[in-house]
Amino acid sequence: MGKKIYVNLVFVILLLFCPLPSQAAMYRDSLGRKVVLCSYPKRIISLAPSITEMIYFLGLGDRLVGVTRFSCFPEEAQKKPKVGTYTYINVEKVITLDPDIVIATADGNRREDVEKLEEAGIQVYVVNPRKVNQVLDTIERVGEVCGVVHTAKRLVSSLRERVTRVVQAVRDKERPLVLLVINMKPLMSVNQSTTHHDLITLAGGQNLAGDQFITYPRLNMEEVLRKRPEVIIISSMKKGESYERASKEWLQWPTLPAVQKGNVYLIDSDLIDRAAPRMVSGLEEMAKLIHPEIEWDEK
Numbered sequence: 578m579g580k581k582i583y584v585n586l587v588f589v590i591l592l593l594f595c596p597l598p599s600q601a602a603m604y605r606d607s608l609g610r611k612v613v614l615c616s617y618p619k620r621i622i623s624l625a626p627s628i629t630e631m632i633y634f635l636g637l638g639d640r641l642v643g644v645t646r647f648s649c650f651p652e653e654a655q656k657k658p659k660v661g662t663y664t665y666i667n668v669e670k671v672i673t674l675d676p677d678i679v680i681a682t683a684d685g686n687r688r689e690d691v692e693k694l695e696e697a698g699i700q701v702y703v704v705n706p707r708k709v710n711q712v713l714d715t716i717e718r719v720g721e722v723c724g725v726v727h728t729a730k731r732l733v734s735s736l737r738e739r740v741t742r743v744v745q746a747v748r749d750k751e752r753p754l755v756l757l758v759i760n761m762k763p764l765m766s767v768n769q770s771t772t773h774h775d776l777i778t779l780a781g782g783q784n785l786a787g788d789q790f791i792t793y794p795r796l797n798m799e800e801v802l803r804k805r806p807e808v809i810i811i812s813s814m815k816k817g818e819s820y821e822r823a824s825k826e827w828l829q830w831p832t833l834p835a836v837q838k839g840n841v842y843l844i845d846s847d848l849i850d851r852a853a854p855r856m857v858s859g860l861e862e863m864a865k866l867i868h869p870e871i872e873w874d875e876k
Contacts, residue, residue: 602614604702604718604721604722606702606703606704607683607703607704607705607706607715607718608683608703608705610701610703612678612700612701612702612722613700614677614678614700614722616677617722617723617724618640618676618677618678618722618723618724619640619677620640620642620674620675620676620677620678621637621640621641621642621676621677621678621679621680621723622641622642622643622644622660622671622674622676622678622679622680623641623643623644623645623648623679623680624645624660624663624666624679624680624681624682624685624686624690625645625648625663625681625682625685625686626644626645626647626648626649626650626663626851626853627682627851627852627853628680628681628682628704628719628853629641629644629645629648629650629654629657630648630650630651630654630851630853630854630855631715631716631719631853631854632680632719632723633650633651633653633654634716634732634853634854635716635719635720635723635725635728635729635732636725636728637723637725638651638653638654640723641654641657642657642658642674642675642676643657643658643659643660643670643671643674643676644657644658644659644660645659645660645661645662645663645666646659646661646662647662647663650847650855658670658674660674663682663685663686664685664686664687665687666686666687666690668690668693668694668697671694671699672694672697672699676699677700678699678700678701678702678722679694679699679700679701679702680701680702680703680704680719681701681702681703681704682703682704682705682852683703683704683705684705684707684852686703691703702719702722704718704719704852706772706852707770707771707772707775708772708775709740709772709775709776709779709856709857709860710737710740711852712772712852712853712854712856713733713736713737713740715852716729716732716733716736716854717729717730717733720733732854736854736857739857739860739861740779740857740860742874743779743780743781743860743861743864744779746781746864746868746871746873747779747780747781747864747867747868747871750781750868750870750871752781752782752783753782753783753806753807753808753840753867754782754783754785754804754805754806754807754808755777755782755783755784755785755806755807755808755809755810755867756785756786756801756804756806756808756809756810756835757773757777757784757785757786757810757812758809758810758811758812758823759773759793759812759846759850761811761823761826763795764795764796764797764798764801765793765794765795765796766784766785766786766789766793766794766796767784767786767792767793767794768784768786768787768788768789768790768791768792768793768794769784769787769788770792771792771793772849772852772856773849773850774787776849776856776859776860776863777863777867779860779864780860780863780864780866780867780868781864781867781868782808782863782867785801785804785806798830801830801833802830802832802833805832805833805834806833806834806835807834807835807838807840808835808840808842808866808867809827809833809835809836809840809841809842810842810843810844810863810866810867811823811824811841811842811843811844812844812846812849812850813843813844813845813846824841824843827841840866842866844859844862844863844866845859845862848862849863861873
């Protein structure tokens with residue numbers, strides 16, 4: 578109860594002491610939390626690589642004053658001051674950088690870190706996209722908070738058109754059973770609560786592990802052999818020797834339809850793991866792998 582009163586008091590103080598009260602605005606983030614800003618933020622800290630990509634996509638890279646490790650896209654993001662990993666934030670470093678707003682993610686950032694920042698008087702806007710369309714909605718909301726509403730709507734509109742083209746292209750096609758491999762040893766996949774599952778579905782496939790109880794389930798080969806996936810997609814950051822070994826390992830199982838048809842593929846993990854604008858490119862790539870029979874428009 579005491580913490581709630583404290584947080585509400587911070588909002589009141591912010592509204593009273595904003596230099597231009599007429600510009601003060603309150604936003605609700607993805608968790609329904611109140612975020613009050615005196616003006617559009619000029620100093621932004623991103624607490625996840627996906628958020629960093631969103632900020633640059635919106636043309637706001639010059640406002641970023643801090644990012645987490647592994648914020649490697651675009652390349653210039655690597656030059657920004659680091660505030661830890663997105664699971665372990667250096668709260669003191671964030672405070673030192675004096676941000677107008679910190680943008681965090683519910684899927685990764687620790688609640689206690691967010692609360693410490695709020696107690697220090699820093700406004701934290703939390704995003705929580707779980708599906709592709711929610712990623713696009715999130716980009717628009719971040720654009721609104723940062724004062725680039727029209728730019729965000731224009732850019733996201735183009736992404737939505739690309740998603741629609743994929744969905745329409747696979748609409749009347751059969752949906753092959755897809756095994757998405759996010760780790761080889763142990764063998765791991767994804768269930769229906771992930772953005773990966775949404776990508777597979779939108780791309781015209783069925784997720785082999787969609788009904789699993791655990792978000793990132795471990796699978797045994799007996800189960801895979803029993804379910805007989807028609808497409809196997811290996812998520813990897815690079816196509817080096819490790820991928821070649823991984824793809825050859827599947828040749829040990831010639832009874833699998835995916836192996837028989839040569840439907841064992843690699844996909845860049847950055848395109849499907851991060852809830853960011855590039856996820857649309859990941860959707861397009863996945864659709865091409867699941868439905869190679871379609872003549873895809875390369876626009």
